Amino acid sequence: MIRAFREENRFSKQLLETMDTNNVAQLYLLCSFRWLSIRLELVGAIFVLISALTSLISCIVGAISPSLVGLALTYAISICGQANWMVRMFAECEMNMNAVERVKHYTKLKTEAYRGTYNPSPSWPDKGDIQFENVSVRYADDLEPVLEDINVHFKAGEKIGICGRTGSGKSSLTLALFRMTDTFKGRILIDGIDVSQVSLLTLRTRLAIIPQDPVLFSGTIRFNLDPESEKSDAELWAALGVAQLHEVIADLPEQLEADISEAGENFSVGQRQLFCLARAFLRKTKILVMDEATSSIDVKTDAILQHVIATAFADRTVLTIAHRMSTIIDSDNVLVLSKGRIVEFGSPKTLEKQDGSHFAALLKGHS
Structure with a gap:
């Protein structure tokens, strides 16, 4: 016993x-x-x-x-x-x-302020210039700030890499751009317009994001790329070509009318991420956010994604939250965050050579 x-x-x-x-x-x-x-x-x-x-x-x-x-x-x-x-x-x-x-x-939750006090032009943003002015962000009124006194300027057309340790505030920075968190101090300007004065519907339809977990809906390929049926077949095929999916879809019997199962389970994770890339390309926005978009894909698909970003999105402002440091090593500038504050901002080659650089330490830790 x-x-x-x-x-x-x-x-x-x-x-x-x-x-x-x-x-x-x-x-x-x-x-x-x-x-x-x-x-x-x-x-x-x-x-x-x-x-x-x-x-x-x-x-x-x-x-x-x-x-x-x-x-x-x-x-x-x-x-x-x-x-x-x-x-x-x-x-x-x-x-x-x-x-x-x-x-x-x-x-009892406070409803988001969907309406805005300023109605921008249909072409806004036409440059993609982003400026954070003394921005502080928190997730609730009774919680500590996750970002404090962020002052940084991303010029139009720049490729910006955002990196830092876990919990440093990388995703919170991009969420503040979409007004999904409480910006209780400072302001964010896109092409000189304060995003807090723009309606949420306008703001979020003028920006594009490729999330960490690719999202596909039950329906046809056409519906997933263009749910509002605003694009022509030629534009859809062009977007699929940019995302390196043209041959994959062309080989399907129903092509653009082929069904996508729930959560896109009849496609691989890498292909789902490329679908999100094609969807972002169709939006024709001047600002693209990549929130650790390469975290769930293989190195080959990652290389395809980086090539598309460098070519098809050459004239757009791209903010890339790094999962692999190799994805931002060729960026124009790198923003390094730590505990919700900016610790470094500059060219990756310059930061890599600096003694005691946080960016160099992150590179060494991922090598």
Whole structure:
């Protein structure tokens, strides 16, 4: 018995080490519920014992009949199961009330200011000039800033690499550009226009982004590239050619009308990323954000992506959040962030040669 107990403890320890945080929490709740069940069974057993003794004594002295003793014992035995059932119902009710709490929380969230005070021209932005002026960003009013006093100027047509350690604020910088985070201090100018004065719909349709996780929707290839049906077939094929997908789609029986399964599972991750690239090319925007777009693709597809960026997007401002440092080594300028602040900004070749450079340390760490 002792040996079996030790083996069970060893197995439980290994199980806990291999499980993630959510599973450990579920296991903890399960164990807590089981311990409560054991205690309830103990209380029920004591109650049955007391009921049995009092009923038998009453029967012996002639206070009640034997049939009533059996009835009393039957009800006493059922109490244990009913107590466990009651606890289980209370636990399920509490878990289901989480949905109600979420709905109540979302009803109190502050609605984004979709409307703007300034209506830019249809061609805005026509240059792609971006300027951050003393920008500070946070995700909620009660949280610490994730970006503090950011002052930087990205000139039109520049290829900017953004790098830094995990949690340095790289993605937060681009989210602030799309006004998806709270910019509580400073302002962001695109071609001289404050983005906080532009409506969200206008702002987000005038910028393009290639996310870290490629997004494809259930539907046809045409729908995924041009959901509003504004582009011609020639433009769609040109975009596929730029993304190196022309031959892949041309070999399909239905070509542009071919179906894409849910989340694009009938295409590889690299091909999905290239679809996002083709979609961004069709937008014809002057600003493109690449949020670690190469993190889930192989080196060959990464090389294709970098070639397209250097050629098809030569006249556009491209902000690249680096996953591999090799993707930004040929950028015009590199922005290095640390703890939400700018620590370096300049040419990658210049920063690489500087003594004590943060960029050089990042390069060395990824080599």
